[in-house]
Amino acid sequence: MTSRIRLSEENRRWWTLAAMCFALFMVMLDNTVVNVALPSIQRSFDASLSSLEWTINAYSLSFAVFLVTGGRLGDIFGRRKVFLIGVVVFAVASGTIGFAPSEGWLVASRAVQGLGAALMMPGTLSIITNTFPPAERGRAIGTWAGVSAIALALGPLLGGWLTEDVSWRAIFFINIPVAAVAIVVTLFATHESRDETATREVDIPGIAALTVGLTALVLALVQANAWGWGSARIIGLFAVAAVGLASFILIERRSHAPIVDFTFFKSRSFVGANVVAFAISFGMFAVFFFLALYMQNILGYSPLETGVRFLPSTLVIMVAGPLSGxxxxxxxxxxxxxxxxxxxTASLAWQSRIQVDTSFGFLVVPFVLLGLGMGFTMSPMSTAAMNAVDRTKAGVASGTLSMTRMVGGTFGVAALGALVASVGRHDLAQSLPNVPEGTREKLVDALGSGAATSGASDAVRAASERAFVDALGAGLTIAAIATGLAALAAWFMIDPIRPQHEAAPAPTQADTEAAMV
Incomplete structure (x- = not known):
């Protein structure tokens, strides 16, 4: 207790930043180790490619749906408090994933894990925003992004080693000690903060409308490939999403305590940052998901070898993040x-030229460019969004930005999954005209996994691999176009003026008392 009271405000700021970095480390580590472990999970449960996507999308669905709500709850009831609840939920769900006896249990636990992340993640950025003045915020967010990139670097290696020599289940258990450290450091150093202008009223109708609208939207994106983009169920889900989101906007405009302050969107910088967030996540989620399958099931690398080959990207992000901040x-x-x-954009365009027999040497330079580009994008994107709003609204602003990223990532996985199925179906019909249509559909469903070709002839296996790689190349081209357009949006929409100095907010007596609880 005494050591906590003696902490100077300067020291406390950096301890707080360390706690937020630990939390983001845990989430980013989870994302990267899961990508490397996907083929092993697929074999463990004998899952199809569409089913395997749920390992990613169940998490993305609950994460995206509850992010804005998590940010707003932090603004109302205390960012530190909601953040800590999120860390605990995330850690417990990680344990249940590790013990998952079936694919259904795994997917359900991933959804709960996404809820924990949704409560936790807006807090990391909003706490940093309230702790550091605008003129130092880029440096703090850059450090936050750079330290989290250590997880990107360690994730593939640690995940590959654990998957190969222990079990894919072990990759989820490592979240538990990381969560414990984040909790201890947060209790030790972080002041409680909240939106001083907000009442304790929770906008239940707004939360309900947003939840219905986003759930329908993300579920439609996730299931569109399996059910068909023109099917009645998908069209119905898009209709429900439109009604739900339209209702949310109407409710928020009349609410006394809205979840989202729509005046945020009067700022071109805030809108521009969200456009960038959607585009970069659209490309990155899809690329890492399908490249992990490509490296292991097409190029024949082991999980550990795949993790090592992601290092050119992840190590560069670790350096570029703080520099860009x-x-x-x-x-x-x-x-x-x-x-x-x-x-x-240059990296994705380069990678779009991959072939079935591409050597890793071809991918080294674009992987380095990708890491450098990601490092120079993520931190300034967050800084632009948070500097565009008042610090009292940091929680919901952070939640909105994170929600945009998650929806963009989910749309990217769904869109590239649809492209793989569409291009693969066309290519297989051309290359295997004598194979029965039902058999070809099984090959389409298993593209990139090798599951349906393990006992097939060399011709069938080769045709399936070519179809998957052709589709992946087309998807990388589309992702490059999306990030190129985002670069134009950033140039025309993001405020070029550097942030002005502002005195750091002094802690109130209530904050000091809350920090000692």
């Missing part, structure tokens, strides 16, 4: 954002 403090976020998105 400091650059954003000096010149504003627009310049590093445009540079980063241009590099990502």
């Amino acid at each position: 400091r650059l954003a403090d000096r010149v504003g976020p627009r310049t590093p954002l445009v540079i980063g998105l241009t590099l990502v």
Whole structure:
């Protein structure tokens, strides 16, 4: 207790940043180790490619749906409190995933894990925003992004080693000690903060409408490939999403305590940051999901070898994140954002030329460019969004930005999954005209997994691999177009002016008392 009271405010800021970095480390580690473990999970439960997508999408669904709500609850009831609840839920769900006896149990636990992340993640960025003044915020967010990139670097290696030599289940158990450290450091150093202008009223109708609308939207994106984009169920889900989201906007405009302050969207910088968030996640989620399958099931790498080959990207992100944050403090976020998105676009365009027999040497340079571009994008994107709103609204602003990222990522996986199925079906019909249509459909469903070709002839296996790689190349081209357009949006929409100095908010007596509880 005494050591906590003696902490200076300067030291406390950096301890707080460390706690937020631990939390983000846990989430990013989970994302990267899961990608490497996908083929092993697929074999463990004998899952199809569409079923395997739920390992990612169940998490993305609950994460995206509850992010704005999590951010708003933090603004109302205390960001530290909601953040800690999220960390506990995330850690417990990680344990239940590790013990999953079936694919259904795994998917359900991933959904709960997404809920924990939704309560936790807006808190990390909003707590940093309230702890650091605008002129230092880029450096803090850059450090936050850079330290989290250590998880990106360690995730594939640790995940590959555990999957190969222990079990894919072990990759989820490692979240538990990381969560414990995050909880201890947060209780030790972080002041409680909330939206001083908000009442304790929770907008239940708004939360309900947003939940219905986003759930229908993300579920439609996730299931569109399995049910068919033109099927009655998918069209019905899109209709429900439209009604739900339209109702949410009407409710929020009349609510005394709205979840989302729509004046945020009067800021071109805030809108621009969300456009960038959607585009970068659209490309990255899909790329890492399908590249992990490509490396293991097409190129024949083991999980550990796949993890090692992601290092050129992840190590560069670790260095570029803090650098871009400091650059954003000096010149504003627009310049590093445009540079980063241009590099990502070049990387994706380069990778779109991959073939069935592509060597890793071909991928080294685009992987380095990808890491550099991601490092120069993520931190300035967050800085641009958070500097565009008042610090009292940091929680819901952070939640909105994170929700946009998750919806973009889910749409990316769904869109590329649809492209793989469509291009694969066409290619297999051309290359295997004598194979019965029902058999070809099984091959389409298993594209990229090798599941349906394990006992097939060399011709069938080769045709399936070519179909998957052709579709992946087309998907990478589309992702490159999306990030290129995002670079243009960043140039025209993000405020180029560097942030002005502002005194850091002094803790209130209530904050000091809350920090000692």
